[in-house]
Amino acid sequence: MPVGTDDDRDVTGTVEPLQPGEVRFERVTKRFGGVTAVDALDLDVAQGEFLALLGPSGCGKTTCLRMVAGFESPDTGTILVGGRDVTRVPPGKRDVNTVFQSYALFGHLDVEANVGFGLRRHGVPAAQRRERVAAALAMVRLTELRGRRPRQLSGGQQQRVALARALVLRPRVLLLDEPLAALDLQLRKEMQLELKALHREVGCTFIFVTHDQGEAMSLADRIAVMRDGRIEQLDVPAVVYDRPATAFVAGFIGDMNILDGLGDGGSIDTSAGRLRLPVAVDGPVTVGVRPEAIHVAAVAREGTGAAVLSGRLRSVDVLGEALRVVLGVGEVVVTARRPRQEMLTDLADLRPGDEVAWWFDPARAVVHPRLP
Amino acid sequence: MRTRSPAALPAWVVVPGLTYYALFLLVPMVVVAVISVGEPVGYGGVRLTFSIDNYVAALDPVFLRVFGRTLVFALLGTALVLVIGFPAAYWIARYGGSRAPLLIGLLVIPFWTSFLLRTFAFLIMFGPDWYIVRALRNAGFEGVTLLGSDVGVFVVLVYTYLPLAILPVYASLERMDWRLVEAAEDLGADSWSAFATVTVPSVARGVVTGMLLVFVPMTGEYVVPQIVGNGKSVLYASLVGQQFLSAQNWPLGAALAMVLIVTISLVAVAALLSQRRAPV
Numbered sequence: 001m002p003v004g005t006d007d008d009r010d011v012t013g014t015v016e017p018l019q020p021g022e023v024r025f026e027r028v029t030k031r032f033g034g035v036t037a038v039d040a041l042d043l044d045v046a047q048g049e050f051l052a053l054l055g056p057s058g059c060g061k062t063t064c065l066r067m068v069a070g071f072e073s074p075d076t077g078t079i080l081v082g083g084r085d086v087t088r089v090p091p092g093k094r095d096v097n098t099v100f101q102s103y104a105l106f107g108h109l110d111v112e113a114n115v116g117f118g119l120r121r122h123g124v125p126a127a128q129r130r131e132r133v134a135a136a137l138a139m140v141r142l143t144e145l146r147g148r149r150p151r152q153l154s155g156g157q158q159q160r161v162a163l164a165r166a167l168v169l170r171p172r173v174l175l176l177d178e179p180l181a182a183l184d185l186q187l188r189k190e191m192q193l194e195l196k197a198l199h200r201e202v203g204c205t206f207i208f209v210t211h212d213q214g215e216a217m218s219l220a221d222r223i224a225v226m227r228d229g230r231i232e233q234l235d236v237p238a239v240v241y242d243r244p245a246t247a248f249v250a251g252f253i254g255d256m257n258i259l260d261g262l263g264d265g266g267s268i269d270t271s272a273g274r275l276r277l278p279v280a281v282d283g284p285v286t287v288g289v290r291p292e293a294i295h296v297a298a299v300a301r302e303g304t305g306a307a308v309l310s311g312r313l314r315s316v317d318v319l320g321e322a323l324r325v326v327l328g329v330g331e332v333v334v335t336a337r338r339p340r341q342e343m344l345t346d347l348a349d350l351r352p353g354d355e356v357a358w359w360f361d362p363a364r365a366v367v368h369p370r371l372p
Numbered sequence: 373m374r375t376r377s378p379a380a381l382p383a384w385v386v387v388p389g390l391t392y393y394a395l396f397l398l399v400p401m402v403v404v405a406v407i408s409v410g411e412p413v414g415y416g417g418v419r420l421t422f423s424i425d426n427y428v429a430a431l432d433p434v435f436l437r438v439f440g441r442t443l444v445f446a447l448l449g450t451a452l453v454l455v456i457g458f459p460a461a462y463w464i465a466r467y468g469g470s471r472a473p474l475l476i477g478l479l480v481i482p483f484w485t486s487f488l489l490r491t492f493a494f495l496i497m498f499g500p501d502w503y504i505v506r507a508l509r510n511a512g513f514e515g516v517t518l519l520g521s522d523v524g525v526f527v528v529l530v531y532t533y534l535p536l537a538i539l540p541v542y543a544s545l546e547r548m549d550w551r552l553v554e555a556a557e558d559l560g561a562d563s564w565s566a567f568a569t570v571t572v573p574s575v576a577r578g579v580v581t582g583m584l585l586v587f588v589p590m591t592g593e594y595v596v597p598q599i600v601g602n603g604k605s606v607l608y609a610s611l612v613g614q615q616f617l618s619a620q621n622w623p624l625g626a627a628l629a630m631v632l633i634v635t636i637s638l639v640a641v642a643a644l645l646s647q648r649r650a651p652v
Contacts, residue, residue, distance in 0.1 A: 071554055092560040104555040108573040117569075118559030169559065 018046030018221075021083060022205045023068060023173055028077030030063055030229075037063040038074070039229035045173075050199050050206045052220035054213055056252070060229040061209045065175050068207065069098045082172050092121070097166035101177040103158045105150035111137070111161050112146040118169045136168035139201065140194075156187045160194075167202055176208035180215060192218055213253050217241065225249045241290075247368035250288040257294065257334050259287045260370060268367065272329045273309045277362045284370040291337035293364040296325050297346035300357040308359045313350055316343070323347070327358060334358065401633070408626035416620040426627035435611060435628060442608040445522075446590035449529050450537075453586050454579070456530075457537040465545035476542065483535040491528065491599050498524050498600065520602035528600045529590055536589075537582035544578025577647050584643055591636050608632055 023045040030038040038060040045051050053061035066072040067079055070091030079087050086094045097118070106114050115136050119129045137143045140160035150158055159179065166174055179195065180188045196219060199206050210216050216223045217237045224234045225248075233245035244250035251258060261270035263281030268274070270287055277287070295301075300308040311327035311334060323343060325336040336358065338347065350356060408426055410418040429435075464475045482490070496502060498518035508516045518524035552574065556566035572579075594609035603610070612632070615625030 069554075069558060071558075090562075091554070091557045092562075096558075098555070098558045100551055100555055104549065104551040106552060106555070106570060106573075117556070117561075121556075121560035121565065165559065 018048050020044050020046045022047040022049070022081070023207065024078075024080040025064070025067075026078040026080070028064075028067065028074045028079060030060075030067060030072060030074050036229050038067070040077070041229065041231060043224065043231065043234070045205055045207060047172075048203055048205055050196075050219060050221045051208070052216035052223045053207065053209045053226060054216040054223050054252075055211065055226035057211060059226040061211075061226050062177060063229075064226075065098075065177055065207065065209045068094075068096055068173065069175050070094055070096070092118075095172040096175060097169050097171040097173075098175040098177065099159075099162045099166050099179050101179070102182045103150075103162040105158055105161055105165070107150055110147050110149055111142060111153070114150065114161055115146075115164045115168050117165065122169070132168055136164040139167070139198070140164045155183050156191060159183065159191060163195075163198065167198075167204075170202075171204060173205045173207060174202075176206065178209055178211070181210075181212075188215075195219060217253075223253075225252060227252075242364075244288065244366055244368075247286045247288075247371050250286070250366055250368060255291050255335065255337075256288045257291065257332075259289075259332060259334075261285050261287050263367070271332050272311070272334070273307065275307055275362070275365070277365055277367060279367050281367055281369075285367050286370050288366040288368070289360050289364065291324070291335045293360045294325075294334065294336035294358055295346070295360065296327065296336050296338065296356055296358045298350060298354070298356060300359055306359040306362055308357050311356055311358055313352055313354045313356050315352055316347060316350070327356065329358075404626045404629055404633075407622050408630045410623045412621045412623050416622060418622050426623045427631070429624055430627040430631050438606055438611055439608050439631070441606075442591055445526065445529070445607060446587050446593075449526060449533065449590050450583050450587040452530050453534050453537045454583060457534055457582070458541055458579070461538045461542040461545055465542050465548065466550065472546075476539075479535045479538055487532070488595070491532070491596060494524070494528050494600050495519065498528075519600060520604040522601075522605045525597050525601040525605040525607075528596050529593060532596065533586040533590060536585045540578045540582040540585065541575065542578075544575040544581075548574055580643050580647050584640055588636055588640060591632060 021044060023043070025041050025043040028038055028041045029036065041060075041064065043064075053064055055061050063072060067074055068081070070086070070089060070093075074087060077087075078085055081094055081096055084095075086096075106117065109117065112133055116129050116133045119132060124132070133146075134143070137146055140163055142157065142160055142164065145153065145157060150161065153161065159182075162179075176195075180191050183191060192215065195206075208219065217240075220237060222234060222236055223240050225232045225240060227248050233240055233249045235243075235245075240249065241254055244253060244256075247258075250256050259270040259272050261268040261275070261284075263269075263283060263285050265280050265282055267276045268281065268285060268287060275287060296313075309329065311329040314326040314328050314333070315324075317324040317326075318340065319337075321340050323338045323340055325338055325347065327334045327336070406420065407418050409422050409424065410420045411423065411425065413419045464472050468475055497504060499505065500517065500519075505516060505518055518527070548571065552570045553566050556570045557563070561569060592609050593607055594613060597603075597605050597607045597610055598613075601607075608628070609632075612625050612628045615621045615628060619625075
């Protein structure tokens with residue numbers, strides 16, 4: 001089943017509707033000793049979806065994945081795969097397979113035997129097994145290396161063996177535990193594209209765990225941002241990025257300028273100045289503004305519709321096609337990301353230490369109650 | 373890629389160790405080999421004749437029977453050591469956690485205390501008036517004796533060599549990546565087939581090492597049959613000892629020793645070769 005393409009997702013922030021209920025968590029709680037790793041969690045993953053469980057270490061994302069795989073069982077709550085209650089079903093009998101972090105390939109078996117391992121355990125006849133192993137190896141472009149031992153392979157090749165070994169069983173759901181963490185940056189980017197292509201090709205549900213928000217943004221149809229065993233926000237990447245649901249998500253996803261403020265129902269008094277935003281809030285809040293939403297110039301342009309604030313220019317750095325403009329605003333540092341050509345317009349003739357004006361579209365600011 | 377760093381130790385540092393070994397292992401072996409083709413002269417003397425007479429004598433059925441008995445002893449002993457040692461090593465490696473060093477210590481420290489002392493202790497423990505024999509007799513094993521019996525010798529041999537098997541097996545299990553077992557289960561293996569298809573091949577090297585460390589010295593065991601067996605449970609090394617010490621027939625003793633050394637070396641080499649192409 002095809003999933004939404006990059007294009008329609010990036011423009012509208014939505015994917016075409018998928019059949020829900022492929023993987024369901026119902027009030028799932030898991031404790032380790034006194035620590036609640038997963039806290040009354042509800043989650044519904046659609047058939048064919050590519051879902052990222054994203055969060056800092058210790059947020060419960062890996063425990064969630066291991067509970068779907070069957071390596072951990074919840075203290076309370078139910079887990080369903082394809083509508084079937086698998087809460088007490090042993091691993092390997094759940095229509096679910098896992099790509100382990102750093103792969104867990106069998107070192108005493110060659111590539112072919114690694115990929116054929118599951119088929120053998122499931123009693124698939126030899127002829128059929130050979131055929132399916134060959135197809136799986138072709139899918140990940142490892143046919144040539146089928147006689148090698150895992151330690152004779154590069155990291156990327158090992159990763160592909162792990163994928164083939166899991167996918168050859170045609171699981172309903174493929175679980176990936178930090179699948180790219182062990183690879184260097186260049187290879188990681190390549191494997192991201194390969195993973196996406198593979199997902200489109202096989203069409204089953206992918207759930208992957210990562211602490212790398214960039215990876216989650218670029219791979220997933222939806223991202224579940226987790227913290228302390230709960231899901232803070234579950235949505236398509238564009239919405240998670242543009243409209244983070246909580247102050248935690250705002251700080252965790254992407255770069256964000258965070259201003260502490262005090263709302264009085266009409267406006268917000270922040271350390272950078274008084275802001276009039278299209279939200280009525282009272283009490284301690286944080287105001288988040290993405291760097292690319294912030295404009296900087298010597299003098300504010302007319303008709304911006306925004307409060308103009310002032311700051312002192314600290315530095316302008318060239319980051320490829322973009323500029324990073326760093327301002328000191330009172331005690332706070334505000335970072336803006338501007339197109340390179342503004343070097344010749346708004347930012348022309350500005351020197352570090354200069355007094356500058358900065359402003360942003362109020363609609364692009366996100367306001368949340370301050371975290372305790 | 374260069375794997376040797378420029379600051380590597382010079383090769384001559386192996387010389388003292390190898391020299392020591394050559395001097396006190398290889399040279400005596402050569403001496404034994406030479407004696408084994410000589411003939412006895414007078415009381416404990418040897419004349420070089422380069423004959424195979426001693427080997428013909430050494431292959432006499434009387435000696436071969438003891439040789440076979442010794443191999444059976446060592447094989448059964450090794451098997452029993454593995455059967456009771458492996459689960460212990462497995463449990464300590466997988467579930468021992470912070471208790472593992474303590475448990476290993478409890479195994480090793482007695483092992484370091486005097487072997488002779490521990491063996492003599494069995495003279496008391498296996499004595500006819502001590503609790504073990506009394507309990508056995510009360511349980512209906514009339515007339516059972518442990519001192520001077522094969523069973524007693526066997527039990528003490530297994531006790532003596534148990535740590536030698538547990539330690540290498542533990543060492544390989546301790547390095548084991550348990551996610552491999554999860555991966556096997558994820559792919560449809562039940563606990564037993566995951567154990568057989570993943571755990572065993574991963575630790576095979578340690579198991580073979582442990583078995584060799586037990587099997588080889590068991591075949592040459594001399595002290596336990598002498599003390600616990602009281603000379604009545606004869607193993608092969610006792611025959612060798614007899615020829616040297618009582619019969620004063622050094623050439624025959626040397627030939628008997630060579631038969632054992634060659635056989636066991638072949639077994640050891642075969643066991644090590646079987647691991648060469650095997651898995652890491």
